[in-house]
Amino acid sequence: MRLSDFIRHHADRIVDEWEQFAKTITPAADHMDSIALRDHAREILLAAARDMDTAQTASEQKAKARGEGPEKTPSLDEAGASHGELRHTVGFDLVQMTSEFRHLRACVIRRWVESMETPDQAYLQDMIRFNEAIDEALAESTAAYAEQLNRSRDIFLAILGHDLRAPLQAVSMSTELLMRKTTLEGPALTCALNIKQGARHMAAMVNDLLELVRSRLGKSLPIEPRPMDLADTVRAAIAEASAGNPECDPTLNIEGDTRGVWDSGRLDQLLQNLIGNALQHGSDPRAVFIRLRGEIDSVHLSVHNYGPPIPEEAIGTIFDPLVRSADEELGQPSTSLGLGLFIVKEVVTAHGGRIEVSSSADAGTLFSVVLPRKT
Incomplete structure (x- = not known):
């Protein structure tokens, strides 16, 4: 044969x-x-x-x-x-x-x-x-x-x-x-x-x-989910951001149960990058608003700031790696290499959640994250 x-x-x-x-x-x-x-x-x-x-x-x-x-x-x-x-x-x-x-x-x-x-x-x-x-x-x-x-x-x-x-x-x-x-x-x-x-x-x-x-x-990030309270991680992230930027004074609003099973280290990465993005691109470091809202099966997190809006044509690629904003491309001083929002998206995806962004001159820029309580 x-x-x-x-x-x-x-x-x-x-x-x-x-x-x-x-x-x-x-x-x-x-x-x-x-x-x-x-x-x-x-x-x-x-x-x-x-x-x-x-x-x-x-x-x-x-x-x-x-x-x-x-x-x-x-x-x-x-x-x-x-x-x-x-x-x-x-x-x-x-x-x-x-x-x-x-x-x-x-x-x-x-x-x-x-x-x-x-x-x-x-x-x-x-x-x-x-x-x-x-x-x-x-x-x-x-x-x-x-x-x-x-x-x-x-x-x-x-x-x-x-x-x-x-x-x-x-x-x-x-x-x-x-x-x-x-x-x-x-x-x-x-x-x-x-x-x-x-x-x-x-x-x-x-x-x-x-x-x-x-x-x-x-691609994807490894995570180690454990029971935690997202409110504690948010407070710690705000404290660290404030230590690095004395003018930073975010407003935090918490509603409902904010506990779940997540990777606290990865969520700290997410928060540091979202807060850092708001400080970098916002018009006032004191006008950063963070909201946590607990739902039945998920916890909603939002980070809001006022400042120049994200161009509509950039919304579709804003979470891609190594994508910079228009002012950065024009040579404005910045420490960004286009990784922050990519990391945010990877962390959300690894937890089975979703993230959305909206931006306008009047309403400001809002990043909204939904995390299921159990990954």
Whole structure:
């Protein structure tokens, strides 16, 4: 039996063996069900069989061996890429993911050889074509895995760098106020100057970090939901924003039950960015209004400020990463790299909520967030 026919005939048994091997890849496989363990194995096998049945010239074979051949099997490439992405998502490392292909290749060849009675020259060509197909799928899986890894790393670095600026500003401003309102001498003055200089150097490094990942961002945020009271997190966020901006004096209004099951750290990120956005683009740092309202199954949060409205054409892209406002694009002084509202949207999405924005010259700008009580 030719190898492509053998694969189609025995696909289920081969995938069963794939699943048994995938189970041994711990700890990532410890909590995976059969469907997840068998992910894309059958599609990869059947696509490989189709590729083997496709005519191929000697020159095409040489080009394919160098990774330069035309894309003859899009279904194989798609299955391989999807497999690489999902294995990254569930926690396989690159060595573990590639080991699945090594095992698949060995399993198919072993079973096929055991089934042979009178192998001939054509069977050797079948083996070459099968190895080419598996190598193609492996290359696509590895490329997709590496891309997801890079995206995850870049989004982590970007958010880390972006959110470090708020506490750094609080340190810098607090040190400045201390030096203005208190007479410092000797070692105390030296310490204050060192803190101020250190904060300035850290801010420069954070800006360098953000520039590094400016155009390379990824997707969803991991969260760790726990019972909490959103009102406490809002008060803490207001206090931190006020420490970094002495003129900041937001008005907080709370109605109803504001407790739920959320990630307090992520919601602090959300609040710092929404409050920071209101302070940066609002006309008066004292005219920032924050409202919390508890409903039966959700809690509503809104942040409102007055100032230049967001252009209507920008509303649709305001939550996209690395999107700046019009005044920033024109070179106006700003610390924004277009990550704040992207982070806000990611946090809301990770909690299964929704966010809306409205803006006009008369009514001001209003960001409205709805969070289900249980994520």
